[in-house]
Amino acid sequence: MNAWNRFKSSYLLYSFKRDPLAILSFSVLSVLVVICILAPVLTPYNTYDTATFDIMDAETPPVWMEGGDESFILGTDIQGRDLLSTMIYGLRVSLLIGVGAVLLQSFIGILVGLFSGYFGGKLDSFLMRITDIQFSIPYLIVAIFTSAIFKLAFGVGRYAELAVPLLIVIIGVSHWPIYARTVRASVLGERNKEYVEAARVIGISRWQIMFRHVLPNTLTPVLVISTIQVAEAVMSEAALSFLGLGMPITKPSLGSLIRSGFEYIFSGSWWITFFPGILLVIFILVILLLGDWLRDVLNPKLYKG
Amino acid sequence: MKNTNGLLTVKNLVKHFDISGGLLDQLAIEKGHIVRKRTTVKALNTVSLSILPRENLGVVGESGCGKSTLARAILGLYPPNSGEIYYKDKRIDNLTAKEMLPYRKRMQMIFQDPYASLNPRMTVKKTLEEPAFFHNKSITAQDAEDKVAEVMQQVGVDPQWASRYPHEFSGGQRQRISIARALIVDPEFVVADEPVSALDVSIQAQILNLLMDAQEKRGLTYMLITHDLSVVEHVSTRVAVMYLGTICEMAPTKQLFESPRHPYTQALLTAIPKLSRKKTKHIKLKGEVPTPINLPSGCIFHGRCLYANKRCINEIPRLIRMDSGATVACHGVEEGRL
Amino acid sequence: MSHLLEVKDLEVKFALRFGDLTAIDGVSFTLDKRERLGIVGESGAGKSVTGFAIINLLSKPGYISAGKILFEGQELNQFSEEEIRKIRGNRISMIFQDPMMTLNPVLTISTQMVETVLAHHNMSKSDALDLALEKLKKVYIPSPEKRLDQYPHECSGGMRQRIVIAIALLTNPSLIIADEPSTALDVTIQAGIMDLLLELCETEDMGLILITHDLAVVSEVTEKIVVMYAGKIVEAGSTEAIIHDPKHPYTQGLIKALPGSLQPGSRLYQIPGMMPNLTSIPRGCAFHPRCTISDTICRKEAPPLISVSDHDRMVACHLVK
Numbered sequence: 029m030n031a032w033n034r035f036k037s038s039y040l041l042y043s044f045k046r047d048p049l050a051i052l053s054f055s056v057l058s059v060l061v062v063i064c065i066l067a068p069v070l071t072p073y074n075t076y077d078t079a080t081f082d083i084m085d086a087e088t089p090p091v092w093m094e095g096g097d098e099s100f101i102l103g104t105d106i107q108g109r110d111l112l113s114t115m116i117y118g119l120r121v122s123l124l125i126g127v128g129a130v131l132l133q134s135f136i137g138i139l140v141g142l143f144s145g146y147f148g149g150k151l152d153s154f155l156m157r158i159t160d161i162q163f164s165i166p167y168l169i170v171a172i173f174t175s176a177i178f179k180l181a182f183g184v185g186r187y188a189e190l191a192v193p194l195l196i197v198i199i200g201v202s203h204w205p206i207y208a209r210t211v212r213a214s215v216l217g218e219r220n221k222e223y224v225e226a227a228r229v230i231g232i233s234r235w236q237i238m239f240r241h242v243l244p245n246t247l248t249p250v251l252v253i254s255t256i257q258v259a260e261a262v263m264s265e266a267a268l269s270f271l272g273l274g275m276p277i278t279k280p281s282l283g284s285l286i287r288s289g290f291e292y293i294f295s296g297s298w299w300i301t302f303f304p305g306i307l308l309v310i311f312i313l314v315i316l317l318l319g320d321w322l323r324d325v326l327n328p329k330l331y332k333g
Numbered sequence: 334m335k336n337t338n339g340l341l342t343v344k345n346l347v348k349h350f351d352i353s354g355g356l357l358d359q360l361a362i363e364k365g366h367i368v369r370k371r372t373t374v375k376a377l378n379t380v381s382l383s384i385l386p387r388e389n390l391g392v393v394g395e396s397g398c399g400k401s402t403l404a405r406a407i408l409g410l411y412p413p414n415s416g417e418i419y420y421k422d423k424r425i426d427n428l429t430a431k432e433m434l435p436y437r438k439r440m441q442m443i444f445q446d447p448y449a450s451l452n453p454r455m456t457v458k459k460t461l462e463e464p465a466f467f468h469n470k471s472i473t474a475q476d477a478e479d480k481v482a483e484v485m486q487q488v489g490v491d492p493q494w495a496s497r498y499p500h501e502f503s504g505g506q507r508q509r510i511s512i513a514r515a516l517i518v519d520p521e522f523v524v525a526d527e528p529v530s531a532l533d534v535s536i537q538a539q540i541l542n543l544l545m546d547a548q549e550k551r552g553l554t555y556m557l558i559t560h561d562l563s564v565v566e567h568v569s570t571r572v573a574v575m576y577l578g579t580i581c582e583m584a585p586t587k588q589l590f591e592s593p594r595h596p597y598t599q600a601l602l603t604a605i606p607k608l609s610r611k612k613t614k615h616i617k618l619k620g621e622v623p624t625p626i627n628l629p630s631g632c633i634f635h636g637r638c639l640y641a642n643k644r645c646i647n648e649i650p651r652l653i654r655m656d657s658g659a660t661v662a663c664h665g666v667e668e669g670r671l
Numbered sequence: 672m673s674h675l676l677e678v679k680d681l682e683v684k685f686a687l688r689f690g691d692l693t694a695i696d697g698v699s700f701t702l703d704k705r706e707r708l709g710i711v712g713e714s715g716a717g718k719s720v721t722g723f724a725i726i727n728l729l730s731k732p733g734y735i736s737a738g739k740i741l742f743e744g745q746e747l748n749q750f751s752e753e754e755i756r757k758i759r760g761n762r763i764s765m766i767f768q769d770p771m772m773t774l775n776p777v778l779t780i781s782t783q784m785v786e787t788v789l790a791h792h793n794m795s796k797s798d799a800l801d802l803a804l805e806k807l808k809k810v811y812i813p814s815p816e817k818r819l820d821q822y823p824h825e826c827s828g829g830m831r832q833r834i835v836i837a838i839a840l841l842t843n844p845s846l847i848i849a850d851e852p853s854t855a856l857d858v859t860i861q862a863g864i865m866d867l868l869l870e871l872c873e874t875e876d877m878g879l880i881l882i883t884h885d886l887a888v889v890s891e892v893t894e895k896i897v898v899m900y901a902g903k904i905v906e907a908g909s910t911e912a913i914i915h916d917p918k919h920p921y922t923q924g925l926i927k928a929l930p931g932s933l934q935p936g937s938r939l940y941q942i943p944g945m946m947p948n949l950t951s952i953p954r955g956c957a958f959h960p961r962c963t964i965s966d967t968i969c970r971k972e973a974p975p976l977i978s979v980s981d982h983d984r985m986v987a988c989h990l991v992k
Binding site: 395396503505533534535536537538539541542545546560561562563564566567568586587600601603604605606607608615617618621622 | 713714827828829830857858859860861862863865866884885886887888890891914924925926928929930931933935936938939940941942945946
Binding site for chain 2: 221222223225226227228229230231232233241244245
């Protein structure tokens with residue numbers, strides 16, 4: 029029975045097909061992800077290319093309103109960029125940072141949790157204290173310091189180029205403790221199981237046991253929290269950008285767009301904040317709903333049949 | 334340092350577990366002062382025994398008696414606090430992991446829980462191949478596959494199912510796979526820790542037969558740990574009865590069951606339910622089983638024994654060899670009272 | 672003459688994603704006051720499900736699809752949840768294998784016992800406490816006043832099970848269903864619990880249903896047994912008669928497979944194969960693939976449970992007359 033057949037008859041797929049909310053969330057998410065990937069092809073304009081827009085087009089309303097222009101379906105932002113295209117590129121950046129940050133978080137967190145849980149003793153105490161310390165430092169403070177120092181040291185232009193990796197590192201390094209704690213809890217449970225004892229009786233080294241036997245069995249909770257962590261990373265990035273610490277205005281993410289339009293809400297150009305805001309909410313919502321469903325499906329206590 | 338012709342000998346083995354916890358957990362307030370309390374579980378208290386080649390030694394006792402700890406200490410999973418372990422006259426409890434490797438091939442273990450003793454994320458093939466590859470680096474993939482198929486056949490599981498995962502098998506089949514994993518490296522000595530306790534009666538018989546056949550075909554030596562005395566009566570050649578980390582009595586099976594000398598053994602034997610017409614009178618033991626944390630003084634059984642005297646409260650009895658060949662640790666037996 | 676409990680043609684099914692599975696297929700037995708019945712079988716035979724069905728503790732996706740359960744003349748399976756609650760824990764009590772399934776780890780013993788009493792009777796708290804103390808003494812718990820203020824984790828396994836029995840006795844039930852009550856306990860403690868249950872049946876005028884896989888325990892405690900296999904009763908009758916003269920091939924195999932029955936050192940008798948999964952019960956007699964004497968009729972028709980010879984013995988086998 030190969031992997032595909034096993035998947036087709038699995039409980040995961042069965043439960044998925046019966047849950048309309050899961051199907052809806054997954055579909056919406058897939059559509060959004062595909063749009064992001066195909067952004068250069070799909071969008072009417074390439075918003076990173078300064079040649080394609082004109083400041084004179086700034087603050088054009090959406091097409092169905094008075095003063096709207098057919099070439100700008102959802103209107104333009106304060107720099108004259110087409111809002112729809114900018115939103116799609118913004119979502120792309122948000123998604124990139126979200127996934128990148130989670131990959132970094134999980135890498136650090138899994139290693140820390142694994143060593144801490146398996147070796148125990150003083151190493152465990154030491155690593156857990158570091159985890160606690162990291163947990164207590166608000167990522168905002170870290171972000172403020174890091175971006176301020178970076179901009180000072182390398183200038184705003186360089187900052188714009190390296191903003192994405194920098195944000196991935198900031199958010200990744202701030203949030204790994206939750207992976208460490210989750211993995212450590214799993215490892216503590218698995219470490220005393222008899223298949224681990226059997227491996228020790230055979231003579232297999234601790235490192236091999238840790239990575240080959242224990243680690244694969246701790247990954248289910250990691251999968252469950254990863255979806256929520258992606259949503260959180262996206263929100264963190266949006267918050268940072270909103271405060272001006274994240275993506276620069278030249279390569280805006282959804283958060284930056286919301287920020288840039290914020291001053292103009294009451295002066296009439298509400299769409300600059302509104303549409304990116306809606307898109308961000310929908311994106312995070314479907315990730316969280318899917319994560320909820322995944323957590324219920326993978327819960328061994330609820331698993332029936 | 335020389336011992337008898339035992340395959341595996343244990344001398345004065347002591348194993349204590351410190352469960353005091355961190356510094357803050359240890360502090361307590363007693364009579365107005367802050368004191369530091371250390372809690373130790375005294376799992377094994379000076380245990381000595383010798384297992385002869387090709388025999389089947391049954392180790393019985395109730396929960397907390399230390400039989401599982403003894404098994405794991407022998408296999409090097411728990412380093413002892415003091416005492417020595419010898420395998421064929423060579424001392425093995427103080428070896429490094431590397432020096433221990435050749436012995437790992439000769440000593441294997443079968444576990445109690447068929448659901449937890451196989452890695453749920455590894456196929457049966459991978460689980461069985463692992464020890465084969467580990468102990469023989471030069472083996473080819475094809476050879477390993479053949480060996481896996483051969484051992485699966487021997488334990489009665491269809492080799493075609495080697496690519497399946499443990500959760501696709503029943504409890505009895507998983508236990509067979511566990512046995513296969515122990516046998517694939519061609520060991521000499523196998524410790525079976527409650528191998529059939531978690532299985533249904535009709536499957537128990539199958540697994541016990543399998544173990545007996547394997548012993549005969551391969552010339553194995555077994556240490557069988559169980560709480561089920563009827564199993565031990567049927568399968569073991571000698572029996573050791575443990576209570577709170579000490580051996581109370583050790584004798585050839587028939588002798589132990591026909592004429593038990595230690596009061597605990599006697600109580601234990603009457604407590605086993607038997608398929609009989611009349612209800613046998615159970616010897617009611619006083620009190621509760623004490624915890625291995627606060628061991629009673631002197632003879633660990635004195636609090637529950639109906640025949641305890643002053644000497645029993647103060648002095649720990651030694652294992653003494655009787656004329657019959659049995660060894661018993663009891664003042665009453667030594668003094669001729671019982 | 673009405674029995675204390677009468678189960679007639681009980682059928683329990685599980686509604687799963689690939690269809691309905693029959694877990695219990697036409698089980699019938701009776702129990703009178705002070706009688707002790709053993710339901711014996713291996714895992715998957717359906718004995719625990721029978722126990723749960725009697726007091727309507729079946730959780731989804733299980734449900735009673737047919738049959739009647741008559742307790743003191745009343746049809747239990749027709750009761751509403753409200754009415755069943757008056758019986759459950761009151762007239763019929765249940766004891767489980769793990770005492771921690773009954774005991775709440777964060778409540779003291781006295782809180783739990785008083786709670787149970789007040790759920791079914793109207794009395795003052797101090798009266799309830801007196802009742803609790805009385806029952807703790809009945810199960811031979813040493814220094815019961817001290818135990819009342821303790822938490823479950825401060826008591827040993829055997830002690831906890833005795834407390835569970837005491838809780839079961841609080842409402843003076845007419846029937847106790849014990850599902851593997853001593854399987855998780857050490858042999859010496861097990862003996863004590865079994866002795867206790869036996870004594871209580873006499874002194875408290877109760878009926879006992881003991882569900883277990885352990886034939887030896889059942890032979891020491893019960894007067895009559897039903898042997899279950901794959902959801903059906905294959906043999907029923909008095910304990911003594913069945914243990915010494917089993918008629919159904921499965922019962923015979925079970926008894927022969929016990930280590931005590933053959934010469935030490937010899938190969939144990941083993942019943943080939945294993946109990947079928949609920950999803951693939953063989954046609955005809957469910958036991959025929961493992962049976963040493965099966966015939967063509969066994970493959971086609973399921974044998975009915977009929978009386979044979981004497982002493983209310985019933986056997987479901989084509990080849991036993």
